[in-house]
Amino acid sequence: MSDKKSSTKKTDSVRSLKADSKKSEKKRSGSQSSDSSTKDRKGKGPADAPAAAAPSSSSSSIPVAAASSSSSSSSSSSSAAADPSSALSHLKLLSPDLRELTDVQFMFPEGSHFAHTWVLEQRSPKLNTAVQAGKVRKQKRGKHIIHHYSVEFGDAKVKKVLGGYEVGYTTLKHVLDYVYGDSLDVTKIVPLALLDLYVAASAFGINRLAHQAKSQLNQCLNNENVFVLLKQADVLKQDPIRSMCMEYAHFNVRELIKMKQAAEDLGIVLFHQVAKLSLEPVPESRTPAEACPPSTYVDDFKRLYELTVQKPDQHMQFITCKAKQIRFHSPILAAASPKLTRLLGKELEEDLSKPLMDITPLQVASVHTLLKYLYYGEFEKSPLASIELSPACKMLEMEGLVTLTEENIKANVNATTVLDILLITFLPYNLPRQDMKDLKQSCLDFICSHWTEVNFDVLQAMDRQITQAILKAWQAQCKA
Numbered sequence: 490m491s492d493k494k495s496s497t498k499k500t501d502s503v504r505s506l507k508a509d510s511k512k513s514e515k516k517r518s519g520s521q522s523s524d525s526s527t528k529d530r531k532g533k534g535p536a537d538a539p540a541a542a543a544p545s546s547s548s549s550s551i552p553v554a555a556a557s558s559s560s561s562s563s564s565s566s567s568s569a570a571a572d573p574s575s576a577l578s579h580l581k582l583l584s585p586d587l588r589e590l591t592d593v594q595f596m597f598p599e600g601s602h603f604a605h606t607w608v609l610e611q612r613s614p615k616l617n618t619a620v621q622a623g624k625v626r627k628q629k630r631g632k633h634i635i636h637h638y639s640v641e642f643g644d645a646k647v648k649k650v651l652g653g654y655e656v657g658y659t660t661l662k663h664v665l666d667y668v669y670g671d672s673l674d675v676t677k678i679v680p681l682a683l684l685d686l687y688v689a690a691s692a693f694g695i696n697r698l699a700h701q702a703k704s705q706l707n708q709c710l711n712n713e714n715v716f717v718l719l720k721q722a723d724v725l726k727q728d729p730i731r732s733m734c735m736e737y738a739h740f741n742v743r744e745l746i747k748m749k750q751a752a753e754d755l756g757i758v759l760f761h762q763v764a765k766l767s768l769e770p771v772p773e774s775r776t777p778a779e780a781c782p783p784s785t786y787v788d789d790f791k792r793l794y795e796l797t798v799q800k801p802d803q804h805m806q807f808i809t810c811k812a813k814q815i816r817f818h819s820p821i822l823a824a825a826s827p828k829l830t831r832l833l834g835k836e837l838e839e840d841l842s843k844p845l846m847d848i849t850p851l852q853v854a855s856v857h858t859l860l861k862y863l864y865y866g867e868f869e870k871s872p873l874a875s876i877e878l879s880p881a882c883k884m885l886e887m888e889g890l891v892t893l894t895e896e897n898i899k900a901n902v903n904a905t906t907v908l909d910i911l912l913i914t915f916l917p918y919n920l921p922r923q924d925m926k927d928l929k930q931s932c933l934d935f936i937c938s939h940w941t942e943v944n945f946d947v948l949q950a951m952d953r954q955i956t957q958a959i960l961k962a963w964q965a966q967c968k969a
Contacts, residue, residue, distance in 0.1 A: 577787065577866035580670040581824040582608070590820040593620050593638045597658040602665055606638065607818060611789040612668045615651075615694040622646040654692045660685045667698045671786035675705040680714050681721065688725055697782040703729065704778060710737045712744060716755045723759060736776060739766045787865050793818065794864035798857075809844040810853050817860055819845075825863050826885040851881055859890070868893060872901035876909045880916060899928055904942040907932050908951070915955055933962035 581587070582605065591603040609617035623640035640647060642655045656664070663686050667673045678686065683706040690699035710718070710733070719734035738745055745763060746752065752760045797805060797816045806819040823830045848856065855877045858869040869875075875894035882890045898910050913919065914929035936943055936959055948956050 577790070578670045578672070579608070579790065579821075579824065580666065582820050583665060583669055584824075586830060587820055587823055590823060592636065593623075593640065595640050595642075595661055597641075597661075599658040602658075602661055604665060604668075605818075605820060606636075607793065608669065611793055613664075613693045613695050615692065616664075616668075619647050619650045622650045651692050654688065656689045656692070657685060660689045664689055664693060664695065664698070667695065671784055673698065673701065675701050678702075678705070680706060680709045680718055683709065684718060684721060684725075684727070684730060687730060688727060691727075697784060700779065700781050703733070704781070706730065707733055707778070710734065712741060712748070713751075715741075715745070716748075716751045716759075719763075720755055720759060735763070735766070736772075738763045739769070740771060740775075742767045791865040791867075794860060797860070806845050808856070809847045809849070810851055810856050811849055813853055814844070815853070815856055815860075821860075821863050825890070826887050828884075828886045848881070851877060855881075862890060862893075868897075870897060872898055872903075872906045873909065875901075876906065876913060879913055883916075883918060895924075899931075902932060902935055904939050904944075907935050907939075907943060908945075908947050908955075911936075911955060911959075912951055915952060915958075929958075933958060937962055937966045 583603065588603050590605075592606055593604040593609070595602040595604070604620075606617060606620060609620060619642075620638050620640055623638045623644065623646075626637045626639065628635045628637060642648065642651070648655065659682065663673055663678070663682075667690075675683065675686070683702050687699055687702035687706065690696075690702060706718070715734050715737050719731060719738070722728075722730035722734060742763060746760075746767065755763070796802075797818070801807075801814075801816040805816040807814045807816040809815070819829075855874055858874050859878055859882070861867040861869070875897040879891060879894040879898065882894060895913075898906075898913060902910055911929065911932040914925045914932065919925040940963070948959075
């Protein structure tokens with residue numbers, strides 16, 4: 490996409506403002522952290538006000554999820570009991586190796602960003618509406634037609650949907666990171682970029698992200714940048730940010746009106762408005778900060794999973810289990826499994842009327858247990874489900890879920906589950922592992938001490954080595 494000759498004056502003014510603000514930005518060492526920004530304030534009054542307090546993780550930044558479901562984790566039985574969804578992250582859906590599974594391309598002179606319409610539909614319906622206004626390329630896969638969208642924010646149709654707003658390359662990257670990961674460290678974003686992020690999040694209806702950007706921007710306000718931000722907020726018609734800057738100026742008006750060059754840059758109309766504040770009494774305190782909207786991340790991806798069950802889209806990939814079709818969004822599984830990433834990459838041109846694979850050895854309920862975890866982090870704590878899923882997850886190279894299922898198994902050895910758990914320890918890939926050897930011994934000790942409670946009928950369907958190991962353990966205990 491080439492630069493448009495018809496660039497608006499608003500865009501030019503934004504660029505010039507960013508250039509003018511570089512000098513003041515250089516004086517602030519490193520990124521704009523909440524602690525340092527409060528300490529560096531040159532104005533009086535607001536630094537001690539509630540609105541200028543150091544931000545908590547619930548207001549100005551959201552903790553980054555520890556790992557995606559595909560990464561190896563050190564989950565324990567306590568972490569399984571806590572809430573695996575707390576580590577939920579779908580950022581890997583944006584990785585380059587899964588780009589072929591996207592259906593949206595946002596195009597900029599600097600490069601492109603990629604996304605999925607079905608994620609945007611749940612996380613940011615307004616952004617998805619803008620995507621639908623972009624150019625469409627149709628791809629035939631068997632009997633089905635797949636739509637791929639190319640979006641340029643300078644396009645007239647796209648701008649109309651967003652009320653004339655154009656988002657930049659870096660700003661959209663921040664937005665997508667939040668949409669897919671529900672986390673963004675806004676303390677590392679400079680003030681002018683925070684304003685851009687606030688405008689974008691507001692335009693896309695991502696209220697929580699808009700709150701994060703505004704809250705951090707409030708922390709970053711100082712005498713050196715307030716006029717730059719005030720002017721740009723006025724140009725962009727962002728009244729909440731404009732009011733926030735004016736409130737700061739009110740507390741520090743006597744110092745600000747002495748800054749001649751900054752006043753000239755601000756313009757006579759805005760500077761006159763600031764100067765008038767010196768005639769008004771200074772408020773006792775800043776306006777209290779608004780409460781941060783709650784995260785909808787888990788609910789949004791739970792809704793995506795439920796749609797695969799209640800309203801399955803024929804354009805979705807599917808697997809068969811016990812003669813039933815189970816549909817899913819293929820990137821979700823590909824992000825969790827390197828093996829499925831390779832398989833789905835090869836199957837892109839295949840007919841969607843054919844299953845990706847048949848996993849009839851698993852129970853249908855176990856497959857849905859797997860999908861619930863991958864979509865929105867709900868983990869079934871039943872040891873029997875973990876016993877069935879553990880080998881399948883190992884085969885699919887889902888190491889994070891392998892760890893979770895194994896820890897759940899270890900914590901739930903009882904008379905009903907002990908033989909099924911013992912079977913897991915005899916699987917070939919578990920034989921060399923010391924933790925599996927320890928689990929095997931624990932199962933054998935449990936069987937010997939609860940001999941009358943264990944139902945040995947299932948041994949008939951198991952490997953003879955398991956029976957021999959049980960008898961050997963029983964004999965050793967009798968001799969002792």
